[in-house]
Amino acid sequence: xxxxxxxxxxxxxxxxxxxxxxVCDKMNTCREKNILTxxxxxxxxxxxxxxxxxxxxxxxxxxxxGGADAAERMVCVFTPDYPVSQDLFEIxxxxxxxxxxxxxxxxxxxxxxxxxxRECIGDIFVHEDGSDVVxxxxxxxxxxxxxxxxxxxxxxxxxxxxxxxKTGANDFTIIKTTISSMRLDVxxxxxxxxxxxxxxxxxxxxxxxxxxxxxxKPEKVLDIGDIITIRGKGKAEISALHGKSKKGKIxxxxxxFG
Numbered sequence: 050x051x052x053x054x055x056x057x058x059x060x061x062x063x064x065x066x067x068x069x070x071x072v073c074d075k076m077n078t079c080r081e082k083n084i085l086t087x088x089x090x091x092x093x094x095x096x097x098x099x100x101x102x103x104x105x106x107x108x109x110x111x112x113x114x115g116g117a118d119a120a121e122r123m124v125c126v127f128t129p130d131y132p133v134s135q136d137l138f139e140i141x142x143x144x145x146x147x148x149x150x151x152x153x154x155x156x157x158x159x160x161x162x163x164x165x166x167r168e169c170i171g172d173i174f175v176h177e178d179g180s181d182v183v184x185x186x187x188x189x190x191x192x193x194x195x196x197x198x199x200x201x202x203x204x205x206x207x208x209x210x211x212x213x214x215k216t217g218a219n220d221f222t223i224i225k226t227t228i229s230s231m232r233l234d235v236x237x238x239x240x241x242x243x244x245x246x247x248x249x250x251x252x253x254x255x256x257x258x259x260x261x262x263x264x265x266k267p268e269k270v271l272d273i274g275d276i277i278t279i280r281g282k283g284k285a286e287i288s289a290l291h292g293k294s295k296k297g298k299i300x301x302x303x304x305x306f307g
Contacts, residue, residue: 062145113126114137151202176220
């Protein structure tokens with residue numbers, strides 16, 4: 050099977066076929082010219098498709114990188130057979146005033162308001178001081194000049210190193226509640242305040258990730274350590290189970306980040 054046929058067999062629609070063909074072009078350019086090539090930032094579905102493509106083609110000269118160990122959005126970097134810098138990112142810290150409260154949606158919305166393509170922006174790590182935003186180096190200078198506010202709140206910007214990035218891993222609240230089952234739609238609805246039917250629709254639309262991978266099954270059973278991410282809403286981790294209540298419901302402890 051040639052690469053065109055492989056892309057067609059893996060894609061679920063014409064847009065995905067075009068996307069996979071573009072990844073193939075990056076892969077082939079690296080191999081033929083022996084130079085570094087890379088995709089833009091990939092979402093969960095694109096990551097899954099790219100990994101399937103690489104497995105089918107037998108490609109081995111690649112790495113996935115999102116600027117931080119906790120990154121969910123990543124680029125696929127195709128590497129030549131000689132040492133070369135792979136640092137394609139800048140990390141911009143957007144610091145807010147202490148009294149201001151801003152969410153992931155506020156930061157993302159203000160970035161999109163600058164008419165930037167989502168594929169140029171990686172993860173937005175929200176923490177107590179503001180947010181650390183991973184971006185492609187090609188848009189960093191523009192952002193440093195134009196990214197002034199989020200949610201009408203003023204930001205101050207600086208470029209930081211990878212070593213200094215704050216992923217918000219220690220910025221969370223504990224939710225302790227009782228639920229009828231460990232199904233994904235039940236837990237997502239409880240944490241993010243959706244009805245069970247709304248949770249199911251959200252899952253089926255592909256907006257919900259489990260452990261950084263797209264999950265389309267509302268009935269998926271979760272366990273301790275599983276991480277749920279809803280695009281534009283936030284992230285939560287099942288941290289503990291505490292048996293059952295007198296009414297037979299499951300007592301669960303959940304960390305909700307940001």
